[in-house]
Amino acid sequence: QVQLVESGGGLVKPGESLRLSCAASGFTFSDYSMTWIRQVPGVGLEWVSDISFSGTTTYYADSVKGRFTISRDNAKNSLYLQMNSLRVDDTATYFCAREYATLLEYWGQGALVTVSS
């Protein structure tokens, strides 16, 4: 069955960096675009970034552009989100999701990122 497992979340100070990983299994990872979505309680769900199946095309929300980098390693069935210059308002649970025709069919369980001094 399809499984997506995020890791790498934690507590960091403003300005610091963090790298999230998403390990995929149960499907041919290299066939699908992947997405990062974040959720702040009481605020809702926010799209963060997309990457094409090959990794050659990436997109970012304006709120993270220039600070976050999405990447993937199809040989390792893994998706990544490198987050630099973190801000307090980046605090959220980050989900990776498998994308099919703009549908987010499968989601991971989420990784909590807390940015606080």
Place this chain on the structure above:
Amino acid sequence: DIQMTQSPSSLSASIGDRVTITCRASQSISNYLNWYQQKPGKAPKLLIYTASTLQSGVPSRFSGSGSGTDFTLTISNVQPEDYATYFCQQSYSTPGITFGPGTNVDIK
């Protein structure tokens, strides 16, 4: 960006009730509207896509309708496992999908 709104923000329902949640887009999105269910501490789960198509495995008591800017999610005969938060999401404008703020359905 396309803004999504939902109403109500929360509602209370009894087992067996019929529940309707409304989602509105700030501009026409044709039928590019999806619904997700989220339970506390869990990831969202895709329920309905392209406004009215039930995702595989989703009970038939869930249904969706609408096009353009106005959409509804209906749960007929609410069951205990349906108490959750429901989000709509537009997939008309990509990249940059956007979600509604959510509707919390709890027990009356």
